[in-house]
Amino acid sequence: MMMVFKRKQLVLAVLAVLVGVAGYVNISRERSVSTEEDLEASAGYLGEAQLVESDSVTDFFAQARIDREAGRSKSIETFNSLISNEDADEETRETAQQGVLTLAQNTETETAVENLIRAKGFEDAVCYINNGMANVVVKAESIDSSDAAIISEIVSEQSGIPNEKIKIVELN
Numbered sequence: 001m002m003m004v005f006k007r008k009q010l011v012l013a014v015l016a017v018l019v020g021v022a023g024y025v026n027i028s029r030e031r032s033v034s035t036e037e038d039l040e041a042s043a044g045y046l047g048e049a050q051l052v053e054s055d056s057v058t059d060f061f062a063q064a065r066i067d068r069e070a071g072r073s074k075s076i077e078t079f080n081s082l083i084s085n086e087d088a089d090e091e092t093r094e095t096a097q098q099g100v101l102t103l104a105q106n107t108e109t110e111t112a113v114e115n116l117i118r119a120k121g122f123e124d125a126v127c128y129i130n131n132g133m134a135n136v137v138v139k140a141e142s143i144d145s146s147d148a149a150i151i152s153e154i155v156s157e158q159s160g161i162p163n164e165k166i167k168i169v170e171l172n
Helices: 002-030 036-042 054-084 090-119 145-159
Strands: 124-130 133-139 166-171
Touching: 054 090, 054 124, 054 133, 090 124, 090 133, 090 145, 124 145, 133 145, 145 166
Parallel strands: 133 166
Antiparallel strands: 124 133
């Protein structure tokens, strides 16, 4: 039993490192934002009905990815501290291990969804998967019902989330 537990910890540690590396690569690629003011100006646009300049929209997507990775990194840190805490009971450790695995799966799925949406001709997209729900922000002048169906199908096929639990927001 002890050997299996150590192997699980090793697998979780490797997954955590992979998630961290993927986050770092993603952040490094997305650092097209020039100033902190641009980041602050773009941070509040999710779900707001505002016309924004193209650069601000681009900044939104870069900032959204950075914020998502930062949140994930903090969560993984918390889970890892619970996993390595000798005072934590077995159930807490197992829950933390499952949390790390879920975060890794969500990260992989979100990346696949974003890439597939871009492959369908949309300029950019950011996907958030949490608690069996998905929110997708897509850079588009407008999204008609055909576009929404394409995006929903991608999300559902990649994540297994039903269409009624998928929210799509257009940002132009």
